[in-house]
Amino acid sequence: MSRRVVVTGLGCISPLGNSVRESWLNLLNSKSGLVNLKSLPEYESDYKPFIKSVPESLSVGKAYFTTTHKDLFSDEDERRLAKFTKYAIGATYEALENANLLKKNTLQIDETLVDLNRFGCIVGSGIASIDEIYTSSIKFHNEHKRVNPLFIPKILTNMAAGNISIKFKLKGPSHSVSTACATGNNAIGDAYNFIKLGMQDICVAGAAEASLHPLSLAGFVRAKSITSNGISRPFDEERSGFVLGEGAGIVVLESLENALKRGANIICEIIGYGISSDANHITSPLPDGTGAQRAIEMAIGNSRRSEIKYVNAHATSTVLGDRAESNAIRNAIFKDTDNDNHIKNEIYVSSNKGSMGHLLGAAGAVESIFTIKSIQKNIIPHTLNLNKLDQEIQESSEGMTFVKESPKEIDNLEMALCNSFGFGGINTTLLYKKYRP
Structure with a gap:
């Protein structure tokens, strides 16, 4: 069923x-x-x-x-x-x-x-x-x-x-x-x-x-x-x-x-959920982000990557974590597939933690709510205190726009992802979509 x-x-x-x-x-x-x-x-x-x-x-x-x-x-x-x-x-x-x-x-x-x-x-x-x-x-x-x-x-x-x-x-x-x-x-x-x-x-x-x-x-x-x-x-x-x-x-x-x-x-509507384990370290993520990538890919499933316009990132403001997540997003969204050959669309990325800090277990739930509001209002919140993007992230994030300074209004935010990762190497991703009868 x-x-x-x-x-x-x-x-x-x-x-x-x-x-x-x-x-x-x-x-x-x-x-x-x-x-x-x-x-x-x-x-x-x-x-x-x-x-x-x-x-x-x-x-x-x-x-x-x-x-x-x-x-x-x-x-x-x-x-x-x-x-x-x-x-x-x-x-x-x-x-x-x-x-x-x-x-x-x-x-x-x-x-x-x-x-x-x-x-x-x-x-x-x-x-x-x-x-x-x-x-x-x-x-x-x-x-x-x-x-x-x-x-x-x-x-x-x-x-x-x-x-x-x-x-x-x-x-x-x-x-x-x-x-x-x-x-x-x-x-x-x-x-x-x-x-x-x-x-x-x-x-x-x-x-x-x-x-x-x-x-x-x-x-x-x-x-x-x-x-x-x-x-x-x-x-x-x-x-x-x-x-x-x-x-x-x-x-x-x-x-x-x-x-x-x-x-x-x-x-x-929720149309996808992904969960995986890094199986690597109790606090540090895999540097290449492959564990988080698997969770994102599981959540996306057969959905069209080209309709995903926004990723509400876990991005806790740690050096290793933010880089690993950036790699995971890019490799999951822009990967070559049989149905979609190397997607060229732009993906917006931001984190709510610049404004409210890290709510630990409650982080994903509150950030999911903000992701849902983004879809409802066609607006993407910016990342507070993001002044200059990390150079390594900048060099490896082709196709990704990190929203800073002010919110970004777009014509139609059809689908958005929300990531949450935890100690022990657990990775979770939810895919939200505008409701269509």
């Missing part, structure tokens, strides 16, 4: 805004969601003795989440739920509302529109609740205090999916993905496949991350992944690593049949 899968709802909490609309507009208007580490009050109290392990010059992509819906979190929720789960629920609420699935002024899904037994939830996280792990460990070891009975329910990666299912009564497949920085795309790709296979008719899918903490920052600094100057500059010749961020992205996916039956507003 294979069915067409469409996108009908979007929800997002990011360093750029508290909603999809706010985040998207700030992205297009060159706003930065990065703030200096010193400006975050939680780092100046409980963790002050430990902040010395993190350079003070660092910037972070902090998501400031507030909700206008008074019933979204009860007092019990505030006590029981970890921050990453709250992010996920907040983004899910916006996505469900955007998809016109909720009864007016309630958290209840209208059961006349969908079968909740066929409504799935596939939401993951890269690190989940590092704050809870750290705090509980310190109290347990130094203060000899009993562990909070909510400790395990707060730190399990699947608690975002579980609590979303409980709050919105979603009784279909409940599934959690944790594949480092590929988590968001991986979750959306799994949801896409579950619908195609007939395991569910509709699904909320994506990821949430709330890992801004001295311990995680110190770990990434030691892994030499974080930039020391606090500036995220994907593809730029002076890039030196990523800026850590947090947030959540959720999309509502449906079978085309289900969407048409309930009269949904169809935003776009």
Whole structure:
């Protein structure tokens, strides 16, 4: 069984805004969601003795989440739920509302529109609740205090999916993905496949991350992944690593049949998903990008490469990663094939991470939302802080235009790719397309 899968709802909490609309507009208007580490009050109290392990010059992509819906979190929720789960629920609420699935002024899904037994939830996280792990460990070891009975329910990666299912009564497949920085795309790709296979008719899918903490920052600094100057500059010749961020992205996916039956507003269609492994190194990509290339080629499948106009790149602002991805894009898009002899069309490439930093597990989900908005609005966001393209990338990227300085409007953005890659060598790619009946 294979069915067409469409996108009908979007929800997002990011360093750029508290909603999809706010985040998207700030992205297009060159706003930065990065703030200096010193400006975050939680780092100046409980963790002050430990902040010395993190350079003070660092910037972070902090998501400031507030909700206008008074019933979204009860007092019990505030006590029981970890921050990453709250992010996920907040983004899910916006996505469900955007998809016109909720009864007016309630958290209840209208059961006349969908079968909740066929409504799935596939939401993951890269690190989940590092704050809870750290705090509980310190109290347990130094203060000899009993562990909070909510400790395990707060730190399990699947608690975002579980609590979303409980709050919105979603009784279909409940599934959690944790594949480092590929988590968001991986979750959306799994949801896409579950619908195609007939395991569910509709699904909320994506990821949430709330890992801004001295311990995680110190770990990434030691892994030499974080930039020391606090500036995220994907593809730029002076890039030196990523800026850590947090947030959540959720999309509502449906079978085309289900969407048409309930009269949904169809935003776009997913027509391809690719996933592969470098099988090379836990943190470094294959320099020639062949692992990522296989994921891109799998996502493209039999689609016409000439219709793909945009690639929303993973591009974390690391020297090796950005070069490898550039190689992967060019070799996958412009390769010779029996059906399309050496495509000559122009491909636009940009990264959202210059504006909001790297949201780790949530990156692909939020960037997928921006990719979908690009298709919907026929506009490609630029890469903030890309001043001068890396020379090696420039020399090996014939046919690719890296969008910088300002957004690029085009006549018809038919198809776009979104890449996400993660530690462990995992590569994921999603192919989005304008919906055509």
